[in-house]
Amino acid sequence: MAPGVPSEKKKKKIEEQSSEERAIRVPNPHLEKIKEDILYHFALGTATHDFPALFGDVKFVCVGGSPSRMKAFISFIAEELGIGSPGNDHPNICAGTDRYAMYKAGPVLSVSHGMGIPSIAIMLHELIKLLYHSKCSNVIIVRIGTSGGIGLEPGSVVVTKQSVDATFKPQFEQVILGKSVFRSTHLDEKLAEELMECGKELDQFNTVVGNTMCTLDFYEGQARLDGAFCSYSEEEKLQYLKSAYEAGVRNIEMESSVFAAMCNLSGLRGAVVCVTLLNRLEGDQITTPHEVLKEYQTRPQKLVGHLIKKHLGKQ
Known part of the structure; x- marks a missing residue:
């Protein structure tokens, strides 16, 4: 089996986890030694932002290449869920950077990732840490x-x-x-x-x-x-x-x-x-x-x- 590919037994164990057990995994022991985790490309940090208060209720994350498309999505889903008034603007949480854009409506987070593997990989590293620091669980990402x-x-x-x-x-x-x-x-x-x-x-x-x-x-x-x-x-x-x-x-x-x-x-x-x-x-x-x-x-x-x-x- 190729290195890094989970065994069938391990995959089955993951699939059988109950929803209560689906916490975010961040398998990096070095993070415990970092006093402040700076999510540089989001312009967010654990010392400057209260992650559990800001993102602790997130259950769904939708990601896509274009910032404008992800802003359109958050407006769409907010209206579908009846969150806020029609036409209500949703501020860009990552306004301090021009790398990625992030919007939130209730339990839904909408994030742009740019084009190509390197761009989305950088975003996902920081997004996964954001969810981890926010103590999120049972998250679906699409x-x-x-x-x-x-x-x-x-x-x-x-x-x-x-x-x-x-x-x-x-x-x-x-x-x-x-x-x-x-x-x-x-x-x-x-x-x-x-x-x-x-x-x-x-x-x-x-x-x-x-x-x-x-x-x-x-x-x-x-x-x-x-x-x-x-x-x-x-x-x-x-x-x-x-x-x-x-x-x-x-x-x-x-x-x-x-x-x-x-x-x-x-x-x-x-x-x-x-x-x-x-x-x-x-x-x-x-x-x-x-x-x-x-x-x-x-x-x-x-x-x-x-x-x-x-x-x-x-x-």
Whole structure:
């Protein structure tokens, strides 16, 4: 078994934990020696902010690439939950930095993570510590975003079963002290099933479950023909994408692998919900009108909002 990948016995034990036992895990003994933990990229710190008072009631965290999209989500979910007055503005908790944006409405936290594995990994390190310092438990975290679909109509929403790398393996490679550590990228199966059920209940758009391929860049890593550089033919591109489809891949994005790995390490119940903006078997460039794309981007929000309302008994 690859280093860092939990055994089947350990995974089963984690899955069997009752909700009361789902505390945030931060397996770093060095943190106990730090008098003040400064979450630099959030402009927050344990000596300057009362984390339990600010965030102790958080039960749901939604993360996505764009600050504006995450602000739109918090406004949407606040209205769905009846928190505050319609049109009520939600201040950016991380206004002291321009790296990430964070918004809160009741038990829901909405955080931007930028684009790509390095950006979301930095954010998740600090977010997980924030939840830990806040003494949160039973937290569900969902990445909502956009992606390129494979064999799906644009506008389809993919609930990720597991994230795979560019060779279709369900693993995330983290280089630590010059050595490769491979971590599992399986996501919470029960949560994925709940989201699929929510899709059926909404019955507003096509919702599917499948593997998500996480790449290191937007162009060559995703077999696009329209980057500044390209060393392969269109036939080779299509053969690769068809192989991905045969391996269960239904969409491509750039953050799911490290997201899944860090959920597993911290004990967070995690899910990835992304809308497809195009079918990569039919092209590379996004030509859909802006207004249509704008509506597509609300679909993961609607699905996750429905899940949150069900969990809170707001249905």
